[in-house]
Amino acid sequence: MTISEAGTRKAPVTLIDGYVPVIDLSSAREGDERARALVAKTLGRVCETSGFLAIVGHGVPQERIDEMYRATREFFALADERKLALVSTPDDPLMRGFGRQGSLAASNSDASVEQERDLPDLSQTYTYNRLGEPNGPTLPEGSNPLLTTPNLWPELPGFAEAYRAYYASMEDLATELMRLFALALDLPENWFDDKVDDHMTNLTANYYPAQLVPPKPGQLRKGQHSDWGSLTILYQDDAPGGLQVLDKVGEWVDVPAIEGSFVVNIGDLMAIWTNDRWVSTVHRVVNPAPELAAKERFSVPFFHQPNYGALIECIPTCTAPGNPPRYAPVYSGEYIMEKFRRAYGE
Numbered sequence: 001m002t003i004s005e006a007g008t009r010k011a012p013v014t015l016i017d018g019y020v021p022v023i024d025l026s027s028a029r030e031g032d033e034r035a036r037a038l039v040a041k042t043l044g045r046v047c048e049t050s051g052f053l054a055i056v057g058h059g060v061p062q063e064r065i066d067e068m069y070r071a072t073r074e075f076f077a078l079a080d081e082r083k084l085a086l087v088s089t090p091d092d093p094l095m096r097g098f099g100r101q102g103s104l105a106a107s108n109s110d111a112s113v114e115q116e117r118d119l120p121d122l123s124q125t126y127t128y129n130r131l132g133e134p135n136g137p138t139l140p141e142g143s144n145p146l147l148t149t150p151n152l153w154p155e156l157p158g159f160a161e162a163y164r165a166y167y168a169s170m171e172d173l174a175t176e177l178m179r180l181f182a183l184a185l186d187l188p189e190n191w192f193d194d195k196v197d198d199h200m201t202n203l204t205a206n207y208y209p210a211q212l213v214p215p216k217p218g219q220l221r222k223g224q225h226s227d228w229g230s231l232t233i234l235y236q237d238d239a240p241g242g243l244q245v246l247d248k249v250g251e252w253v254d255v256p257a258i259e260g261s262f263v264v265n266i267g268d269l270m271a272i273w274t275n276d277r278w279v280s281t282v283h284r285v286v287n288p289a290p291e292l293a294a295k296e297r298f299s300v301p302f303f304h305q306p307n308y309g310a311l312i313e314c315i316p317t318c319t320a321p322g323n324p325p326r327y328a329p330v331y332s333g334e335y336i337m338e339k340f341r342r343a344y345g346e
């Protein structure tokens with residue numbers, strides 16, 4: 001699908017309406033205050049209903065996306081032993097490097113580990129995090145030194161460059177989205193800035209191989225889950241067997257892949273921050289129909305995760321006398337490490 005005539009009508013913000021609407025960010029990015037307020041209001045409404053949208057007009061150059069996608073395909077096409085040479089070290093709290101199928105113990109805190117080991121997600125992963133860069137950020141004293149475990153790079157020409165450049169674009173886009181989110185929540189535009197300026201985001205490529213053997217009953221490309229951080233910016237290709245989100249009446253809704261767009265969704269920390277005014281919606285990745293099962297699929301989420309030491313507690317504009325804070329405050333770094341420990345620990 002493509003967006004026809006985007007921006008040629010009278011600067012619309014919502015290009016396609018629906019449970020997962022398509023929102024054009026270009027007027028906000030041009031900086032006009034009224035346009036920013038309008039886009040922010042639209043984002044806020046979506047975050048209160050589905051928490052899922054597609055964005056266009058995001059400013060990320062298509063060549064940068066294409067280069068990341070090319071590098072991703074090349075990596076997962078490597079022979080198993082070359083990928084396994086980059087398998088995450090078990091003590092890396094953020095799982096950098098290659099994740100083979102079946103490495104996830106449980107995607108949800110209430111899921112059965114035994115069941116998920118029996119029906120593992122039909123996917124492989126590769127993860128990069130800025131905390132693993134040489135001369136990367138320093139973390140607060142007392143935090144786990146393994147958080148700065150070096151990234152594991154494949155020996156593929158242009159791979160590291162493509163990932164670093166794409167990551168830098170995602171950092172800018174996430175900062176911009178957080179500013180618009182602040183406006184949507186009636187906060188000063190820079191309210192989140194000092195909570196995300198030293199973020200610890202994983203960029204994870206998901207590879208969903210062709211399904212030459214039919215999946216077991218109940219087995220999916222990715223089981224249902226919510227994301228853990230503040231927001232996720234997802235690149236997805238348009239291969240069959242894709243992303244679905246759960247709607248308010250419990251039905252699964254397909255999220256179409258729109259050329260040149262990213263899917264943005266809210267994660268659990270944003271639900272905590274907003275006292276559940278915004279929703280961290282459950283989603284999953286389904287299998288392709290058997291006649292289309294020979295096609296592989298790739299997606300690349302940027303799991304935006306605030307600074308290690310950012311305290312995530314109810315935002316002042318999200319509580320009132322009849323609406324007290326529902327969650328105990330949590331530190332971003334401790335929260336994400338606990339999530340990883342539960343999901344990937346023994």
Ligand SMILES: O=C(O)CCC(=O)C(=O)O
Pocket residue numbers: 206222227234236242243283284285298299301
């Ligand atoms: O593959 C997709 O479209 C979504 C993947 C996803 O939800 C995730 O990695 O958290």
Ligand SMILES: [Fe+2]
Pocket residue numbers: 225226227283
């Ligand atoms: Fe997800």
